[in-house]
Amino acid sequence: MRPWIELRGVTKRYDGDAARAPVLLDIDLNVAENEFVTLVGRSGCGKTTLLNIVAGLVEASSGEVKVDGARVTGPGRGKGVVFQQHALFPWLTARRNIEFGASSRGLDAAAARNEADQLLALVRLSEFGEKYPNQLSGGMQQRVAIARALALDPQLLLMDEPFGALDEITRIEMQEELLRVWSSRRKTVLFVTHSITEALMLSDRIVVMRANPGGIAAEYRIDRPRPRNRSDAALAALHEQLWTQLR
Amino acid sequence: MSTTGSRDAMLGALGAVLLLGAWESVARSGIVSPAVFPAPSAAVLGTLARMPLDDIAGHVAISLGRIVCGFMLGAMLGITIAIAAGWYRILGNLVRPVIEMLRPIPPLAWIPMAIVWFGLGEPSKIFVIFLGAFFPILTNAYRGIAGIDPVLIRAAQTMDVRGLRLLTKIVLPAAMPDIATGLRVGWGLSFGVLVAAELIAAESGMGFMIMNARQFGEVGVIIFGILLIGACNLVTDWGLAMLIRRWLGKWHSI
């Protein structure tokens, strides 16, 4: 089966600074359809840049980037992104934000409204549809952001430390929420985080990245069924391994 | 600049009452000659006795007409140029220095040249008022457009929004709070410019009314005019704040 995301020899250099080690050097990575892959690493290892390259928001200096067999030439076209700051449009209600995503893919007004209702229900914010982003808590904002990305019926979901700005408890709730939503609307997911625990809770596969130059240090496959137990011994062992790797 | 328009207007009215009350009592006590420092009651009644209400209303109407014209011109041109300069980088690079060179010149300083270019009639005053509104509106609108949070643009791009749609559906709405600020500041400045322009070079309007009264030594009319202008200023500013609140209030704390 052809991989859903294909990266071959992807390199990204700093603009105008050829002397520095590249942000990313010769990255080869495959992601299968509906696989949940997480990029983990310290700040500066290029994981966000890699995500942005797959999203088409940033152009690679060299190498090949393909999604569903087609080369990535720019953002949009089915590559949904959830950013760390919710990036919801403050002048639109939660519902309207989601409708915006739905109509971007060509749905007419009625269909978009319908889709928005369904997605609001999916992220369990049905009563908050008429609220504006500044009236919602951080966790709620991110749920709307996820719903909006899903409204695109995207080929893949790219998530750049989406829960990084939330407090610990909300973070854990959001991880569970994400898994629930994902099991209902399965997509290929490329997830970026610096939290090992988060990666262990969510992913099929963890890709550990290193910096200077940015590259892949190791990959770990996780076969434990979800939802996973935080105190699972196997996971704890893996946690130790990853922790040592990242230090 | 206070945030709640209606509270402002009421407070202003209360302040007016207190101040006028104090003034009234001081004037009545006769400490200062009534010719130089008349009581507000005397000022108002005296003016109304001397000038028919129609005349006064006429002056107010002319003044407001000028400021509305000048302001709308300033707003339309200011916002348009801000959008063009903010959206097309090269245009922005060319236009911004020219604006920066013209902006430090106070609008009132343009009056003599305005008269040279447009004559002594309405257009010259409207031009100067236009200048008063134009620069703050342009500056604020530009800041709103050029300073939009880049993550919003990126989010829109991931949803296949680009080009003109990006401008109209994302950039303009995001810039609205700044545009609103510019409008409010521009109106306040326009008002000040209007009054000055009418003092200096007009045959009608509230400013002229005051200046004319001075020539005849009618201090009462001068004071009446000053209070009238102040009241108009408060009311119009409150009205504008209300409009803005209705436009933006739900999603942006004004």
Place this chain on the structure above:
Amino acid sequence: MSALRDRPALQGAMFIVALFALWELASALGWLRVFQFPPPSRIAEALWELAVSGFPEGVRIWTHAAVTIARILQGFLLAMITAIPIGLVIGRAPLLDAATLPIITFARSVATLSLLPLAIVWFGIGELSKVMLIAYGCFWVMLTNTIAAVKYVDPVLIRAARTMDVDGARLFTQVILPAAAPRLLAGARVALGVGFMVIVGAEMIGTIRGLGALIMEARNFYRTDISIVGMVALGLLGIGLTAGLAWLERVLLPWNTGLASVRR
């Protein structure tokens, strides 16, 4: 050409030079009437004339500028020494603040220049009426800003000081005042701007010295070239005043990175 594309400053400068050249050309070709649009060359000549012989005869541009600056500064300083102490007191006394707010709101709504005729009646047609007018305009702006500066000092800073046994007068001079300083200076900047606007208008009535008066008088004698020199001089003066205050702020508050550091 690509070198041009990456240098916005160069683009802007070249555009302005091109505009001036076009202006000069249009005037030479007769497309623009010299009286209405004196070309840059004429304006330069007028500048020379103003610098050397003056307009009206004997009053050189330096004198005009000095007179204008003097008026602004006198009014501005008068406003500062009255508004700041009063504002500091009101800012710390919520009751006073509430009581004076309506009066201040009303006073601010009065268009400063509308008081000019009254000022002339009360203070005559000389310097005093202009200075008082500027002082009035600057005063209310400065007062409002001073009150806000004191009111909105981050309470965390005050609480921290109290835990270090700093209270009363020491709290005021060592914590509140420095914390309020950035906003006070911002208010001064706005007040100066107001004063600047007011003086231009005030000088256009009943005086022949000062930049505003220069612009007005020149037009009366059909010397539009001199009027424009006056306008440019005012613009430069405005820039100079702003720069002066910015420099003062850097000197007095080298630690300041903006209002965010002390404001809630």
